[in-house]
Amino acid sequence: MAGKKHPQDRQQKIQKEQTLIKIAVNGACGRMGTRICALILEDKASDLTAALEHPGHVSIGKDIGLVAGFGESGLKISTAMENPTDVLIDFSSPESAVNIAECCAKKNVALVTGTTGLTPLHHEKLLEISKKIPCLISPNMSLGVNVMFSVAAQMAKMLGKDFDIEIIETHHRHKKDSPSGTALRLAEKICDATGLDKEKNIIYGRQGIIGERPSNQIGIHAVRSGDVIGDHTVVFGGLGERLEITHKAHTRDTFARGAVYTAKIIAKKPPGMYTMSDVL
Numbered sequence: 599m600a601g602k603k604h605p606q607d608r609q610q611k612i613q614k615e616q617t618l619i620k621i622a623v624n625g626a627c628g629r630m631g632t633r634i635c636a637l638i639l640e641d642k643a644s645d646l647t648a649a650l651e652h653p654g655h656v657s658i659g660k661d662i663g664l665v666a667g668f669g670e671s672g673l674k675i676s677t678a679m680e681n682p683t684d685v686l687i688d689f690s691s692p693e694s695a696v697n698i699a700e701c702c703a704k705k706n707v708a709l710v711t712g713t714t715g716l717t718p719l720h721h722e723k724l725l726e727i728s729k730k731i732p733c734l735i736s737p738n739m740s741l742g743v744n745v746m747f748s749v750a751a752q753m754a755k756m757l758g759k760d761f762d763i764e765i766i767e768t769h770h771r772h773k774k775d776s777p778s779g780t781a782l783r784l785a786e787k788i789c790d791a792t793g794l795d796k797e798k799n800i801i802y803g804r805q806g807i808i809g810e811r812p813s814n815q816i817g818i819h820a821v822r823s824g825d826v827i828g829d830h831t832v833v834f835g836g837l838g839e840r841l842e843i844t845h846k847a848h849t850r851d852t853f854a855r856g857a858v859y860t861a862k863i864i865a866k867k868p869p870g871m872y873t874m875s876d877v878l
């Protein structure tokens with residue numbers, strides 16, 4: 599009986615391993631990275647193949663499951679992708695995002711990056727890399743914000759020139775880039791919908807005797823405060839009325855779940871540049 603059972607078990611194991619999506623994480627010990635690693639370790643449909651950090655990180659060599667609060671996982675935090683991998687999720691820094699993308703292209707691993715603060719040059723490099731592997735870049739992996747991108751653009755178009763558009767974002771004190779990638783994307787979406795110029799019509803804060811507000815302007819304002827996970831408001835100010843649309847993230851797991859969901863889809867796509875609207 600045992601002899602008969604074992605090959606069947608092995609077969610089931612092989613089948614399971616073949617269907618599991620193999621996911622690596624770059625920036626594994628960060629606020630986002632730890633939650634993404636924990637979600638993958640909990641997930642029966644995916645396998646965590648690498649937990650990557652920069653060479654100087656204090657946790658190199660430690661068990662990622664223990665660092666991420668999941669419990670022992672048997673996978674050590676490292677600096678290089680060594681196990682076979684289908685897709686890598688990156689939440690690190692702009693320079694690291696481009697470096698790991700180059701590494702993904704060499705190893706034919708799909709890429710999902712949520713890293714913000716990317717410059718036009720970083721975007722150019724990632725676009726070039728997307729000719730070799732599927733790449734998804736998104737400043738916000740939550741469903742709510744991705745709906746907000748479309749709704750805010752539609753509102754701007756419908757309300758027209760008589761409404762002043764201001765974007766206010768609030769994030770935790772540790773955030774390094776400003777304004778948030780999401781606020782920038784909201785402004786870009788509104789520009790695309792209204793014909794405003796992304797270079798000329800977006801301003802960042804105000805100070806001094808700057809004169810009256812012109813109508814063809816989008817103001818972006820960054821607030822840094824305590825442990826706020828991520829709030830975005832677009833204010834449409836008219837005469838005698840004001841319309842506001844707000845998104846508030848209650849937990850980083852919203853972004854982490856979005857990233858894992860997205861990775862599973864992107865892993866199976868042909869090379870190219872993708873956005874959240876391609877997968878939601």
Ligand SMILES: NC(=O)c1ccc[n+]([C@@H]2O[C@H](COP(=O)([O-])OP(=O)(O)OC[C@H]3O[C@@H](n4cnc5c(N)ncnc54)[C@H](O)[C@@H]3O)[C@@H](O)[C@H]2O)c1
Pocket residue numbers: 624625626627628629630631650651652653655689690691693694711712713714715736737738739740775853
């Ligand atoms: N797209 C989204 O939904 C979303 C959500 C939250 C945060 N973010 C963005 O994700 C990024 C990370 O945010 P966070 O709050 O987790 O930051 P964090 O500082 O807590 O984590 C970043 C991690 O990346 C690691 N890192 C830095 N350089 C590295 C390298 N060369 N190789 C490997 N790892 C490296 C750091 O050691 C750190 O552990 C930021 O750009 C942030 O704006 C995006």
Ligand SMILES: O=C(O)C1=N[C@H](C(=O)O)CCC1
Pocket residue numbers: 714737738769773774777778779780781827828853
């Ligand atoms: O915590 C952060 O950093 C976040 N950054 C994203 C951005 O820059 O848009 C949004 C989610 C939280």
